[in-house]
Amino acid sequence: MTPADRLTEAEAAAELARLAAEIARHDRLYHEQDTPGISDAEYDALRRRNDAIEARFPALVRADSPSRRVGAQPASGFAKLRHRVPMLSLDNAFAPEDFAEFCRRARRFLNLKDEPLAFVAEPKIDGLSISLTYENGEFQRGATRGDGLEGEDVTANLRTIAAVPKRLAGAAPALIEIRGEVFMSKTDFLALNAAQQAAGQKLFANPRNAAAGSLRQLDPAITAARPLSLFAYAMGEASAPVAATHWEWLERLAGWGFTVNPLSRRLSGEAEAAGFQAEIGAARAGLPYDIDGVVYKIDDLALQSRLGFVGRAPRWAIAWKFPAEQATTLLLDIAIQVGRTGALTPVAQLQPVNVGGVLVTRATLHNADEIARLDVRIGDTVLLQRAGDVIPQIVAVDRSRRPEGAAPYAFPDHCPVCGSLAARAPGEVVLRCTGGLTCPAQTEERLIHFVSRGAFDIEGLGEKTIREFHAEGLATTEGETFHLRGPADIFRLPAHEAAIAVREGWGALSAANLTRAIRARQRIPLARFIYALGIRRIGEANAKLLARHYASFANWRAQMLAAVQIGSEARSDLGNILGIGPAIAEELAEFFAEPRNVATLDELAALLQIEDAEAPAAAAGALAGKVVVFTGTLQTMARPEAKALAEKLGARVTETVSRKTDLVVLGADAGSKARRAAELGVRTVTEQEWRDLAGLPAQA
Ligand SMILES: [Zn+2]
Known part of the structure; x- marks a missing residue:
């Protein structure tokens, strides 16, 4: 990577664009999905590079620059709550020189000479920043930081946290906003992840994400069940002054019933910071919660107010991060x-x-x-x-x-669990096992999908039951245990009705109902069947497209096996289905390239009656069943509209001209496709003739 100080202006512009997109992506992963894509150190490095380039090329600062934003927009699902005073983030120091520079800037700004600058130092908790609003001493509402200006209204969830006082103890201003950090202790985090794992739920990457994921639950009952703590430290809006220094403010917070980090300390001058940094750094590993640095705030609130803010960060505080x-x-x-x-x-x-x-x-x-x-x-x-x-x-x-003879690592091209082919989807970095239906590592998730709503939709067979039957199995009369190992096993469950009936929470009636529900689904429309297979990118809509295109299971199976061959007519036909395209065609081809998948498919087909797809609703249209290709530039309508119209009239629109093509619509400057149509003797029409066919009025 070219250092920031050696970039040309054009390179800098391109790099800023890349960084803006990259940082925004990581912000979304971190804030909205609670799953960071990179380590904090890597993230900080991206931001620092962005800052360095912007410092050199101020004219290139983008409207969507990460330096103008804090975090991400609030996620959907929560009402938005505007902060009365923005919740900004802090500039970072990584070395003693950075901290010294911060102090120099503050002194210059305040025109201070040699008088000591008092600080309050607080360990920087790795958690989720929140703002709590109290009116007349009562907790009214609370929000996440969000983008700094508005966050998510998580009032109901915050009420479930014991460390959030519902009422302030003692006198308080009529309106006061209190900021703090919601976090989860290291021990609680490990226990939560163990429970998540046992329940087959997603694991959290670290305590911070666990805290964020727990607080940002749409169901407050889930938040209530999670062990969250809170350290309070900052002030937002206050209707009346409450303190002259930050240290006094922390004392007020403690008086009101908040927990203030006991390691926070007042430093009488900036010279004490390095010692405190080292002290906390040494204690870090033994602390019950994660910290990633120390925040230093100028103690005097009058000085804070004079210093104010620059960009997204205050001039009176800095986060001195620990080295990785x-x-x-x-x-x-x-x-x-x-x-x-x-x-x-x-x-x-x-x-x-x-x-x-x-x-x-x-x-x-x-x-x-x-x-x-x-x-x-x-x-x-x-x-x-x-x-x-x-x-x-x-x-x-x-x-x-490196030891002599060490060979480059050869990444396996087969799944180590089930032996199926491993493939990489276009545009993705991750290799995936293609044996989804049979791979033991994926069985539970696949089975849950298989019986889900848009798929087999078997009443009485939900996620919990699938997990139980898969993990615990059913005791058979022969003294063996029947496990759900693949989708076909679902249709073998009726044979074990008696074993189900004696399970806790079941009984003869429920077991009989389950048998009936399973049998009822042994007749299944082709589209639902295809969707149930859980092939990547084949959602309900694409499954319907495929079912309509191939009409029967036997035809679909045969065409997909033929489409495994790259460049085959079947593959190009598949990729030409409107809405499918080459990338999805590749996913399908990979699925069918794995013999275990085909075996599972056949095993299922033997147990089921797969109904042929109904002909498209517009089969009666003027172009019913016709394969149409558009080429050249249409003058009276855009290509997407023309395609949609043709489909409405029952046609199938493809991109390439073949012997199967019925009609080629020639726009202006039609090139090779027109020639190909002529060679193959495929019927061609002008745009006006096409309009006539489609029943549209003539154009002047
Ligand atoms: Zn596998």
């Missing part, structure tokens, strides 16, 4: 984990090493690209980093210590 914790160790092996959606994730198996007080034996390698980028090989000495995140990462390889 690093260590070197040996890479013993690379294991491939298969996730519930079939994603193959490489995990480094390491010689155990202590990183910042935590014994690390495994690290994520993300994906095949990351392994190739690092060129990491088994036996290598690697640099490991733990930056707030619970899952450490490998950041560099020491090539000088």
Whole structure:
């Protein structure tokens, strides 16, 4: 990467555009989906690079620059709540020089000479910032930070947190906004993840994401069940002055019943900061919660108000971050984990090493690209980093210590769990197991999808039951255990009705009802059947398109097997279905390229009656069943409208002219497709003739 100070103006503009998109993407992952894509250190590096380039080229600062935003827009699902005083973020310091520079700037701004500048230092909790509004001492509402100007209204959820006082103890201004950090302790986080894992739910990457995910629940009952804590530290709007210094403010907060971080300390001058930083850094690993630095705030509120804000950050506070914790160790092996959606994730198996007080034996390698980028090989000495995140990462390889004969890592092209082909979808970095229907790593999720609403929709067979039958199995009369291992097993459940009836919460009636519901679904429309297979990118809409196009299961199966061959007529026909396209065609081809999937399909087909798709609703249209190609520029309507019209009239619109084409509509400057139509003797019409066919009025 070219350093910021050596970029040309054009390169800088391109780089700022890239960074804006990249940072926005990570903001969304972090704030809306609570699943960070990169470590905090990497994220900070992106922001710093953006800042450095903007500092050099102020004219290139974009309207959507990350430096103008804090975090992400509030996610849907919550009402928005506007902060009376914006909730801004802090500038970061990474080294003593950064902190010294911050102090110099503040002194220059305030025209201070040698008088000491008092600070309050507070450990920077890795949690979720929130704002709490109290009116006449009563908790009224609370919001997440959101984009800094407005956040999500999480009042109901905040009410469930014991550390949020419902009423302030003692006298308070009529209106006061209190800011703090909701967080989860390290122990509570590990316990929550263990429970999530046992329930087959998504795991949280770190305590911060667990806290955010727990607070941002649409159902407050879920929040109530999660162990969340709160440290209060900052002031938003206040209808009357409450303190002259930040330290006094913290004392007021404690008096009102809030928990203030007991490690916070008043420093009489900036010279004490480095010592405090070292002290907290040493205590960090042993703290019950995650911190990623120390926040230093100028104590005097009058000085704070004079200093004000620049951009998105106050001039009177700075977050001095800890360096990422690093260590070197040996890479013993690379294991491939298969996730519930079939994603193959490489995990480094390491010689155990202590990183910042935590014994690390495994690290994520993300994906095949990351392994190739690092060129990491088994036996290598690697640099490991733990930056707030619970899952450490490998950041560099020491090539000088590479053992002789270490070979580049060959990423498997088969699933290590089930042996099916592993493939990479176009535009994606992750390899996925294509044996979704049979792969034990994916079975539960696939089965849950299989019986879901738009698929087989079997009454009485929900997610919970599927998980139970899959994990625990059913005791058969032969003294064996019947497990749900694949979709066909669902139709074998009626044979075990007696075993179901004796299960807790069931009984003879429920079991009989389940049998009836399963049998009722043994007749299934083709579209639902295709959707139930859970092929990537084949949602309900695409399943319907496929069903309509291929009409019968037998035809679809035969055409898909033929389409496995790249360049085959079947593949091009598939890719030409309007709404399918080449990328989805590839997913289908990959599914059918795996013999285990075809075997499962056939096993199912033997148990089911798959109904042919109904002819399209517009079969009676003027172009019913015709294959139409548009080429050249149409003068009276845009191509998408022309396509939609043709389909409404019962036609199928494709991109290429073949022997199967019935009609080619020639616009202006029609080129090779017109010639091809002539060669094949396919009927061609002018735009006006097409309008006549479609029953449209003539154009002047
Ligand atoms: Zn697999």
